[in-house]
Amino acid sequence: MGRCELTGKGPVVKNLVSHSNIKTKSISQPNIQKKRVFSQSLGQLVTLRIAASAIRDMEHVGGLDKYILNLEESALSKRALAIKTRIRQKMSGNKKAETGKASKKA
Numbered sequence: 473m474g475r476c477e478l479t480g481k482g483p484v485v486k487n488l489v490s491h492s493n494i495k496t497k498s499i500s501q502p503n504i505q506k507k508r509v510f511s512q513s514l515g516q517l518v519t520l521r522i523a524a525s526a527i528r529d530m531e532h533v534g535g536l537d538k539y540i541l542n543l544e545e546s547a548l549s550k551r552a553l554a555i556k557t558r559i560r561q562k563m564s565g566n567k568k569a570e571t572g573k574a575s576k577k578a
Contacts (some may be wrong), residue, residue, distance in 0.1 A: 474504040476523035478530075478540065480547035509536045511555070513562045518555055537563075 475482040481502045487495040503524040508517045530539040
């Protein structure tokens with residue numbers, strides 16, 4: 473009974489309807505995996521509980537950093553939101569350092 477920390481995907485309650493139109497409640501669980509994902513900007517592995525569909529989307533986009541920066545903050549868990557802010561801070565710090573090096577060379 474987990475929930476994806478990136479997409480917010482969780483269990484869904486649905487009805488199984490028979491031929492005689494009898495409705496039986498059923499719960500459909502998402503395919504949640506506990507994965508260690510590498511963040512290039514942080515330079516370390518991050519452990520998250522992620523849905524398999526989110527893992528596929530992450531690989532398609534090009535990694536955790538690009539994927540998590542494009543997500544809305546309302547769907548993220550507290551842990552994922554903390555990782556997103558750390559990535560954003562690290563990337564903004566790298567941009568400042570690169571511009572500082574460029575000005576010193578000129």
